[in-house]
Amino acid sequence: MAEAPQSLQAVIEQLNAADKKHLSLKDKRARTVARLVLVQALYQMELAGTGVESVIREFSDFRFDGDIEGETLGAADEAFFAEGLRSVVKEQTEIDGLISEHLASxxxxxxxxxxxxxxxxxxTWELKFRTDIGKExxxxxxxxxxxxxxxxxxxxxxxxxxxxxxxVVRT
Structure with a gap:
């Protein structure tokens, strides 16, 4: 039987407890929130077919420092989020190809x-295009x-x- 999902707040706290070099605790938390929001934005874009720039504006205007699933998550690294969203869309063919190559046959x-x-x-975007961030x-x-x-x-x-x-991408 699967465990009940953790709250997003609990995930953020757990991730921020790990030793991540070069970022302050505040910056680590903002990066984690940006990752969560990036996933949410990619999900939303796929379901609604919304364009990347309008999603970035929507999140910037209405969702950052707001709430996801009823929880206030705090500030996000908005630049990281925007870079990620734009890059995933721009490089989606390559990213999807890498993912597809590593799925069961x-x-x-x-x-x-x-x-x-x-x-x-x-x-996959972070692993391929943000080599300044450790793969672990x-x-x-x-x-x-x-x-x-x-x-x-x-x-x-x-x-x-x-x-x-x-x-494959971090040789």
């Missing part, structure tokens, strides 16, 4: 849950975000996929 990316797909896209940090953050949404059920899948992708 009988799975297509379209069969993956929409939220998991958003998590994998965001994680990237994988851990997105695995913990997965746990927040799904408990432990989907976390091994996300961990395995991102680890395999990291081995």
């Amino acid at each position: 009988n799975w297509r990316l379209e069969r993956v849950d929409t939220t998991v797909r958003a998590i994998l896209r965001a994680g 940090v990237v994988i851990n953050e997105y695995v913990e975000i997965t746990k927040a949404f799904f408990g432990d059920h989907e976390a091994p899948f996300v961990n395995g996929a991102l680890d395999a992708i990291a081995k």
Whole structure:
């Protein structure tokens, strides 16, 4: 039986307890919030077909420092969020190709849950295009975000996929 999903607040606290070099505690928290919001924005864009710039404006105007799933999460690293969203959209063909290469042979990316797909896209973007961030940090953050949404059920899948992708893009 799967564990109940953790609250997003609990995930943020757990991730921020880890030692992440070069960022203050405030900046670590803002980066974690940006990752959570990036996943939410990618999910929203896929379902609603909304354009990247309008989503960035919406989140900037109405959602940052606001609430996700009834929880106030605090400030987000808005520049990181915007960079991520723009880059995932711009590089989506390459990102989706990397993800697809690391799915089981009988799975297509379209069969993956929409939220998991958003998590994998965001994680793959960081692994491929933000090499200044340690791969362990990237994988851990997105695995913990997965746990927040799904408990432990989907976390091994996300961990395995991102680890395999990291081995290809971070040689």
